[in-house]
Amino acid sequence: MSEKIQHTRALLFALAVCVVVICAIVLFPGLRVQAQNIEENIVFALHPSASLAFQYGERHFNGQEPSEYDLARAEYFFEQAAARNPNTPYLFHELARIAFLEGDLTRALVLINIQIALHGDSEPNSYYVRGLIEGYMSDYADSAVDYKYFLQFDPEDWAAMNDYAWVLLKANEAQQALSVTQHGVALFPKNPWLLNSYTIALYETGDLLGASKNAVLALAATREVTQAEWLHAYPGNDPQIAAEGVAALQKAAEDNMHMVGLAVATSTVQ
Amino acid sequence: MSEHTGRTAIVTRTEVILLILAIAALGVLLMFGARAHQPFASAEVQFTDASAHGLAIVPASCPSSPDYPGECGQQCTPSTTCVNATTQRNTSATCAVSDTICPAGWSCDSGACVQPPAIGFYSFPATGPNGNFQATGHLQVSPQLIAAGSTTHAYWSVSNVKSCTVTGTNGDSWTGASSGASGKVTGLVNSQTIYTLSCIGLDGSPTPSLNETVTVNIIPTFQEQ
Numbered sequence: 001m002s003e004k005i006q007h008t009r010a011l012l013f014a015l016a017v018c019v020v021v022i023c024a025i026v027l028f029p030g031l032r033v034q035a036q037n038i039e040e041n042i043v044f045a046l047h048p049s050a051s052l053a054f055q056y057g058e059r060h061f062n063g064q065e066p067s068e069y070d071l072a073r074a075e076y077f078f079e080q081a082a083a084r085n086p087n088t089p090y091l092f093h094e095l096a097r098i099a100f101l102e103g104d105l106t107r108a109l110v111l112i113n114i115q116i117a118l119h120g121d122s123e124p125n126s127y128y129v130r131g132l133i134e135g136y137m138s139d140y141a142d143s144a145v146d147y148k149y150f151l152q153f154d155p156e157d158w159a160a161m162n163d164y165a166w167v168l169l170k171a172n173e174a175q176q177a178l179s180v181t182q183h184g185v186a187l188f189p190k191n192p193w194l195l196n197s198y199t200i201a202l203y204e205t206g207d208l209l210g211a212s213k214n215a216v217l218a219l220a221a222t223r224e225v226t227q228a229e230w231l232h233a234y235p236g237n238d239p240q241i242a243a244e245g246v247a248a249l250q251k252a253a254e255d256n257m258h259m260v261g262l263a264v265a266t267s268t269v270q
Numbered sequence: 271m272s273e274h275t276g277r278t279a280i281v282t283r284t285e286v287i288l289l290i291l292a293i294a295a296l297g298v299l300l301m302f303g304a305r306a307h308q309p310f311a312s313a314e315v316q317f318t319d320a321s322a323h324g325l326a327i328v329p330a331s332c333p334s335s336p337d338y339p340g341e342c343g344q345q346c347t348p349s350t351t352c353v354n355a356t357t358q359r360n361t362s363a364t365c366a367v368s369d370t371i372c373p374a375g376w377s378c379d380s381g382a383c384v385q386p387p388a389i390g391f392y393s394f395p396a397t398g399p400n401g402n403f404q405a406t407g408h409l410q411v412s413p414q415l416i417a418a419g420s421t422t423h424a425y426w427s428v429s430n431v432k433s434c435t436v437t438g439t440n441g442d443s444w445t446g447a448s449s450g451a452s453g454k455v456t457g458l459v460n461s462q463t464i465y466t467l468s469c470i471g472l473d474g475s476p477t478p479s480l481n482e483t484v485t486v487n488i489i490p491t492f493q494e495q
Contacts, residue, residue: 235334
């Protein structure tokens with residue numbers, strides 16, 4: 001009889017511990033993430049493979065899922081994948097992006113070059129990433145070459161057109177930037193990034209009235225941008241900075257409109 | 271007996287120690303969890319860069335992700351659709367998708383969140399002690415002037431409600447959105463009686479509730495002195 005009581009008590013105790021653990025996991029998101037990480041570690045320890053490591057890395061490198069975004073963990077799994085199968089598609093591409101995010105541009109360039117050497121034209125997005133890295137290394141000429149090359153694979157990519165224009169503007173190639181953004185705005189007439197770059201290209205080529213007219217459209221378009229849309233435009237960014245990013249985009253369009261307006265007023269007075 | 275009590279006491283102490291250990295482990299896990307949930311605030315590109323003449327250029331980085339094949343070039347017509355009965359989906363010009371849950375009680379129909387309709391009244395052909403008539407749907411009592419100690423009929427027909435009740439100060443009470451064509455026969459009315467229709471609208475309705483009253487009067491009687 002007493003043994004039966006002991007069993008019942010043990011069962012109730014185990015049940016109470018389970019309830020406490022489940023409640024804690026449900027109530028605390030940090031704990032939930034930690035529980036998922038522990039599960040990932042166990043599954044990966046039992047079935048270590050490059051594809052599983054890459055899958056986990058991608059899970060933690062997704063700006064659309066704020067609770068799972070974790071660069072350090074993403075990098076760890078991508079490195080595990082590299083140790084098991086360096087030929088995994090887009091693997092060095094992702095490692096290069098992480099190095100770029102961490103501000104290590106030299107390492108990012110080495111990694112993206114490995115990616116391009118391994119996969120070349122079969123994974124053309126890597127040319128875009130190399131263009132991005134070179135742009136931030138102030139190597140605008142090489143960056144422009146990579147963006148232009150990438151656009152051959154995806155000629156209607158608004159972000160690539162926008163960033164191609166960015167390096168052209170940085171390299172004082174305003175006329176070429178004008179032609180790129182003009183084409184982009186014709187395809188995406190309400191895209192705030194392209195409208196903003198088009199304004200700058202018009203301004204830099206001396207079309208102040210055109211720039212002024214377009215700056216108004218750019219500002220209106222930036223005011224429509226949601227955080228989800230912004231995160232879509234910056235898939236590697238930390239979701240926590242989305243609001244700040246939207247505000248920066250709107251401020252850029254506002255500042256440009258004022259600067260262009262001032263230039264128009266000055267030229268009219270003269 | 272004493273041995274049994276001793277064993278129980280030892281087990282109880284063990285249980286307490288185990289419980290404390292479980293809570294401590296949970297605390298440690300929670301601390302690690304909180305630490306793990308502090309992602310490095312990163313930006314794939316700087317927010318803005320300056321052009322040759324000082325204007326603010328804003329680079330993007332959409333095609334950097336291998337998970338977005340072709341999406342950055344995709345041209346979407348901004349649209350709204352319904353994911354399910356209560357969730358609206360907005361697709362932007364750059365093909366970004368965001369879901370919005372409709373306000374409580376509202377439903378999603380043809381891409382728009384639709385508010386439930388306001389409380390309404392249905393006119394209907396009614397039959398009564400004084401013949402047939404067209405009832406308005408609002409609370410009506412017919413006849414409204416009666417002799418003391420007699421009965422009368424109450425009529426109503428209301429739409430888009432969760433519930434309705436009609437009560438009289440003489441103790442009458444009915445529930446339902448409609449009285450039916452022949453109305454509800456009241457109890458005996460001995461003095462002036464007020465009938466009240468009270469309805470609760472659908473969740474999220476522009477008319478959350480409704481009250482209407484009708485007074486039934488007694489025909490005065492005169493006695494010669």
